[in-house]
Amino acid sequence: MLTIAYLANQFPCELEPYVGDEIAELRRRGAVVITGSVRSPKGAAEMPDIVLQHAAVRVLGPAMWLLISKWKCVLPLLIRIVSSREPVGKRMKALLHTILGACYAALLRDHDVDLIHVHHGYFGSWIGMTAARLLNVGFSMTLHGSDLLRNASYLDLKLAQCDFCVTISEYNRNYLLKRFPDVDPGKILVSRLGVDVVERATRSTPQKNPDSLNLLAVGRLHEVKDHAFLLRACAELIAGQVPFSCRVAGDGPERRRLESLITKWGLQERVTLLGHIPRMRLPALYDAADVVVLTSRSEGIPIVLMEAMARGRIVLAPAITGIPELVRAGETGFLYQPGSLQDCVAQLRFIYSQMTGDKSGGLLEEMRRRATAHVDQNFNRAKNLQSFADLFPQRSAAARRNRTHANLILQ
Known part of the structure; x- marks a missing residue:
């Protein structure tokens, strides 16, 4: 049985109903999905399994021990932060998100997770990437629009580290392959969003x-x-x-x-x-x-x-x-x-x-x-959800077979 940790910047979110739809479809197929939200959702009728904003303090001790005991997993990330040309503010945030990634890993440690999937390429993707390295599990993400066109901090690193990347349009896929030519084209996949068609x-x-x-x-x-x-x-x-x-x-x-x-x-x-x-x-x-x-x-x-x-x-x-x-x-x-x-x-x-x-x-x-x-x-919601969910068993199995995190210093 596949166990997926599903992380979004804010979940549930009325502006992003497709995230809940995807989770429901994966669960319908028998996957165990652990829902996570970096920020506390506003006015949600049902809370996610993990709200990192609240839970991080509770596991800060175990998280720091993870960072120390598995320092080789995060050292390449830290080197990239220090050596990057990003503004100081963004680098400081990346350091904070590395710690939050360790907190997320500590919270997931006992759940036997196969894959961490993150929606959007913002800070949540750095958190998910860090946690995946510390837990030695798969990492994937969905990119939408501004997260790759306007706010693409460290996106080359995230693409290199992910086992697969879903994006919602052919335009986005072509943009990623043109901007990041070293990325394996086989890991950039198009899965469209969809809606219900009215009779x-x-x-x-x-x-x-x-x-x-x-x-x-x-x-x-x-x-x-x-x-x-x-x-x-x-x-x-x-x-x-x-x-x-x-x-x-x-x-x-x-x-x-x-x-x-x-x-x-x-x-x-x-x-x-x-x-x-x-x-x-x-x-x-x-x-x-x-x-x-x-x-x-x-x-x-x-x-x-x-x-x-x-x-x-x-x-x-x-x-x-x-x-x-x-x-x-x-x-x-x-x-x-x-x-x-x-x-x-x-x-x-x-x-x-x-x-x-x-x-x-x-x-x-x-x-x-x-x-x-x-x-x-x-753009049929039911059809596209089925195609999206089809990606996970095959891609997750391949990720398990190839589970080694390359040292970014040598890349």
């Missing part, structure tokens, strides 16, 4: 010849999501006399700035910041929208777009990273050139013209059909 009979029917264009954006109010760009597009629509309303579902550190921009550009009557919306209420928002808009500067392949397309909504997004694998321009949705306000607004105007023209949305109806079919075929 056609239960989808809402888009309104024909609507009085205005109903826009929806769903996402955390963070600078990387660039909602300010969306607000600029809204201001341009007003200038071009396109009737519309825009609702933004999500909360975050950018809220005050966005509220200020809404006032500055006179958007109070057109744009509504809804704040945090529970996932169970999102389907109703999708169904009320004509277009679901995404304006991020960096992404993996957004679940939001999958959910919208699965419900037969038109989507508009920038042609960045793995998004074109989901949104095929003019076929399953609309793409605009990254950073081009003019192109974004032109796409919105075109969509509105198709909704209100003589053909009354024939092109859009065909696009909706193709979008749902594309999601069902390539």
Whole structure:
């Protein structure tokens, strides 16, 4: 029976439902999964097996003994930290995460773990990597978007040390192989996320010849999501006399700035910041929208777009990273050139013209059909979870056969 320690920065997390889905699928197949969260989850109905933030102090003594008694396992990591060109702050954090990795190893020591799997390439992956070295077990991770495109500290080391790395798009895989040419291509695997496809009979029917264009954006109010760009597009629509309303579902550190921009550009009557919306209420928002808009500067392949397309909504997004694998321009949705306000607004105007023209949305109806079919075929939650879970028995067995941690000094 396979025993997997599953670690995330925060688990459970409403923004990352796929982590819980993967754990449930692995358990359904008979694997023992020990859930772990580096940070304490907020408002979780069910706590993970290990919350490192709380448990680390309790096992600090055994953890330090592990570091001392197995110093050869962590010495290469420490040398890399000291000799790296990362900012001092990041190096100090890596030292702290090495200690947390020892704490995690101490907590897992009696569970006969075969593999430690970590979601995201942030600090949790360093913790998991350290623990795997100390316990002499397998280590793998899933990379999504900003963890490899924007915050890739020590990623070369993590890729060298992992037994396999799952990523969610062909774009990400090609990016990793190009940036880190020494990595074995065979260990970088693509496993897409997915959503449930809504039966056609239960989808809402888009309104024909609507009085205005109903826009929806769903996402955390963070600078990387660039909602300010969306607000600029809204201001341009007003200038071009396109009737519309825009609702933004999500909360975050950018809220005050966005509220200020809404006032500055006179958007109070057109744009509504809804704040945090529970996932169970999102389907109703999708169904009320004509277009679901995404304006991020960096992404993996957004679940939001999958959910919208699965419900037969038109989507508009920038042609960045793995998004074109989901949104095929003019076929399953609309793409605009990254950073081009003019192109974004032109796409919105075109969509509105198709909704209100003589053909009354024939092109859009065909696009909706193709979008749902594309999601069902390539981003189907049940199918993709099965493919993801298939990776673990074979890869874990190979990891056990090859269980030697190479000395990084000699690499």
